Amino acid sequence: MKLKNPKDFWSGVMFCLIGFAFAAVVKIYDYPMGTPARMGPGYFPFALALILGFLGVAIIVESMVTSGEAVSKFAWRPLIWVLGAFVVFGLTAKLLGLAIAIVLLVVISSYGGHEFKWKEAIISSVILAVSSVAVFVYGLKLPFPIWPEFLG
């Protein structure tokens, strides 16, 4: 079967999945519901989760009777390299120090662009690393180690 309104259909699926997943978590972890007068921690989230789930169903139904555009293709390359670079920064900032973490962030994320040049990426990463260390560590006194822990 061909989807008539793929964007809405998949939005509905997304809301549906997230809504019912949250509702399931409330039930599985057994968050206390309480009473309407004394609401427990599970009450409001459970209500919202159910509303979201059923809203998702409604959007799926709506997508069957309307027509709309297809979902454009995911650009996996920027997605993976940009998000990956971001996570790598988070994991290395303390261990390797700010300078190296920034170089990694810049070089890896540059790889997600259209044209990647090693020389350019490395030069800009060094400039950014030096200026960030100057501004954030020396200027704003953020508590970042500059160099790897095991060296210093």
Next chain:
Amino acid sequence: MEQLLANLSLGFGVAMTFSNLLYCLIGCLLGTLIGVLPGIGPVATIAMLLPATFTLPPESSLIMLAGIYYGAQYGGSTTAILINIPGESSSVVTALDGYQMARQGRAGPALATAALGSFFAGCVATFLLAAAAPPLAQLAFKFGPAEYFSLMVLGLIAAVVLAHGSVIKAVGMIILGLMLGLVGTDVNSGMARFSFSIPELADGIGFVAVAMGVFGLAEIMKNLEEVEGEREVFLNKVTNLWPSKQDFKDAWGAVLRGTALGSLLGILPGGGAVLASFAAYTLEKKVAKDPSRFGKGDIRGVASPESANNAAAQTSFIPLLTLGIPPNPVMALMVGAMIIQGIQPGPQVMSERPQLFWGMIASMWIGNLMLIVLNLPLIGIWIKLLTVPYRLLYPAILVFCAIGVYSLSNSPTDVVITAVFGFLGYLFVKLECEPAPLLLGFILGPMMEENLRRAMLLSRGDATVFFTRPLSATLLAVAAFLLVLILLPAIRKKREEAFVEE
């Protein structure tokens, strides 16, 4: 009136101290700098720079944030005029005529008109804010938890109605936002919800992580998807800045109309600056004797939306400062910043912290003045910045974001959470789900639950309390009315038209 002047002078006293002037200036400059970069709107800009303000005293921090906000607005219109890339959605219509003016070699007057119009609008709106805030705050003191709950429902619904895109999906985004806002420790029972034994999640998801992921990272990835074309920058054509006499004559009416419309629309929850600029452009075309000139470099097409979006940017502080309800995502970030500073937004801010309240209002006016004095001469620098190719810019933006997020808690967790929201944000773009309602819901989630609980406790579990208290019932009735209205086919069509640029 006397009270108003006394308040304003108190405010100027706070805002005019050397350090606060400096923070206002830094805020304006940073805001413009990042606002000029294509594809980074005010929300992402503020999210990026928020961590830098956390260590400041509350007054300075909010003054700097407000500076960043209107700096970003200014920066956005600069790119709209010079390279036809609106830095943010509220300058989309500015690009229509502004870019044409630039192509005709009149980039200078276009930029100056935008700046002067914005300044005029900013002055009027700041005065309006100062005058309207106290009575509104008085009204807000009459609100109990039931009224607050209903007010938030109305605010969220109105935000959907005035924003563009599918209504039902926007409602979904609100609820998703509300739910994400509940992640973390429940204040009443001390129970950690949806945290899955991850200690950082027990404190809740940071709003900076959400905003930066959904508005910042997602935006970058979306931009990378498009092949970088040659940008036509009118570098050497910005020679003569000052508009001619004829320009002034043409533009002043448009500035007045834009200011009036913008001030009004800014107070309403929802579109704020974006809606204001679209509506102002449409109005201008309606009242013009020769509407055919629009889109071909008519100065009114720059003056009116630019005045309107600045007026709206300013007046959208009214619901925030008096009711504690953010009308748009930028204000939602301001709420987050206030909470981090230990200030509960709401009507009590004005009476309990008059320095903060009036200081911020006064600083808006000063900020607007600074922008006009600084920006016109600095335009050359902003233009240079635009010639830097995006492949060199975006890693630098990422560095800013990464350091900002990391320094929130000095742990990798927030960075990873931001990346997750970056992915979600990209997914939302692909599915055409507007992220703005999500952020509003996210900020309002905990407040809504708290007020719902209190209201229900006071009524001993009787849900009819929301309909029997007159104020609350009125607010809900308006919300229901709006929702019905928007679902009517005729209105729906009009709403879609309002957001179509020609």
